Amino acid sequence: MIQLKNVSKKFSNNGQKPVQALKETNLVINQGEFVAIVGPSGSGKSSMMNILGMLDRPTSGEYYFENREINTLSEDELASIRNKKIGFVFQKFHLLPKTTALENVELPLLYSDRKNIRGLALDALKQVGLEERATHRANELSGGQQQRVAIARALVNEPEIIFADEPTGNLDSASGQEIMKIFQELNEAGKTIVLITHDLTIAAYAKRTIQIHDGIVNEN
Amino acid sequence: MTITKTIKISFKQLLINRGKSFFAIIGLSIGIASVITMVAIGDGAKEETLNQLDQLGTNLITVNAGKIKSVMQRKQNTDLMTTLKLKDCEVILNSCPSIKEVVPSLEGTIKVKYGNTTTSSMVNGVTTSYFRIKNFTLEKGELFTQMDDKQSMRLAVLGGQISQTLFENEDPIGKTLLIGKVPFTIIGVLKSKGTTISGSNLDAQVLIPLSTAMRRIYNVNYLNRIFIEVTSQSKMKDAEDEIVSALRSNHRLDLKGKENDFTIDNQLTDIQASESSAQSFTWLIVGVSAIALLVGGIGILAVMLLSVRERNSEIGLRLSVGAKRRDIVWQFLVESSILGFAGGLTGFTIGFVVSEIIKYTSQWHISMSPISVVISLLFSIFIGLIFGVIPAQKASRADPITALQKE
Known part of the structure; x- marks a missing residue:
């Protein structure tokens, strides 16, 4: 499903020495996998997620998503893949404040041509057990509930793969465990899940762990 | 994304940021209100002058004995002929x-x-x-x-x-x-x-x-x-x-x-003189209106720029869930056009009320033409659109990664 071939990412900042965030990375992720990418802060794991999630492009190397090389695709085509095939879950939830849970979940559907937006969003909220909070505003929900809304938003367009960047980072451990259980269930239902974390106990929920350090990938 | 969806999203966002929307609308509406009132007064004065000229009789030439002089705008015979x-x-x-x-x-x-x-x-x-x-x-x-x-x-x-x-x-x-x-x-x-x-x-x-x-x-x-x-x-x-x-x-x-030993008073000259003074008044109105609308437009520009800055993370999120850059451009353009239209509508209402008050408290003749109302409403949408271009472009150029990190 995903294949990186010699992918590197360099950042150059206003004449300062360029930073090599990823070095000659090779990686394959298959459909249905639950992969944790683990590394300390500054190891390059966020750059990895941005490239995998098509929010950024590699400086060199090739990235194949479902056998299509993404460097050959236009920005609009990437946006369309992000909309239909990818779901994101962020550490800071990134919900629209003063907007209801349901409307937050509807957001990706607004940019697709799917019908019955409200119904699909309600189904997604049901999947994370929050249908009763549908009309609550995002800022009225607890951290764990907000992250569940974010997961529902990632699921609503029935994507092939979900990228979760430190999804438990802003949660207490009980809520964190709940969230990880949801990811496990989703994976058991067939979703491919890529988890980015620095926390090995969280990474333990995944079936496969990839270590990243100074931009170099090591598979255990 | 369809235009109806865009309008829906834009409306929703303007309501969420209703405080800022209010100030943008007020700025433009004061401009539009003053334009509407001034045009109504100007048109009224013009109509009144033409009516008065019409009352004098149409196609009239007056031959006066001797010379005629204007004293305090009144025509008087200066010598007996x-x-x-x-x-x-x-x-x-x-x-x-x-x-x-x-x-x-x-x-x-x-x-x-x-x-x-x-x-x-x-x-x-x-x-x-x-x-x-x-x-x-x-x-x-x-x-x-x-x-x-x-x-x-x-x-x-x-x-x-x-x-x-x-x-x-x-x-x-x-x-x-x-x-x-x-x-x-x-x-x-x-x-x-x-x-x-x-x-x-x-x-x-x-x-x-x-x-x-x-x-x-x-x-x-x-x-x-x-x-x-x-x-x-x-x-x-x-x-x-x-x-x-x-x-x-x-x-x-x-x-x-x-x-x-006579003076000719040609009514056409009078009409042309009053039409030309009406024309100067119209230009004055156009000038003042342009400034008022420019100020209103700059108000919208400022509010929209502020909004883009504050809503960076929203923009990043929209891009990450699949919004295309043009969807973002349209969202912000529609938002500023709605502000423009709302400003125009509020301005029209204020202008209408003020004109009516002037009409009933003074002897002035006030005339509000539907065309000037339609033009000012369309123009206010246009202003919203024009002054929304820079903020919309700025919003669409946001980098989703940095935008998401900013919160």
């Missing part, structure tokens, strides 16, 4: 092809008396066509005829105001009025026309047959003025030239090498 005669009317009528009708007039200010009330009034001797070419209509009674004029009948028709002064609630028809020491029977009262733009009050005059005025009141054989009706507005200039040449030849001015 006795060269304008009834014979001149005949000559003009016979030798000028662009002329339809000629009305000789002799006027003066003289004491008039009814019962115990005495007042000084303009008493004007005219022929019966005067009423038609000066657009007078009867309030009650009747007008004197050509036959009455021929027979120098002592009949009088009163202006609305003088009738009110002398008779108050009494019916003047059939009553006897003393003009100087001569008794006249009142046969008609005219509808009021108000003061003309040149300052003369047409409602304060007493009108009597010309021959009666010449023989029985003033005892002279000359005229003060001749009112001339021209066949059509396009012939006004031709008519003026024809009249000048006819009068100069009849008065033998060319032979003596003298200046004109």
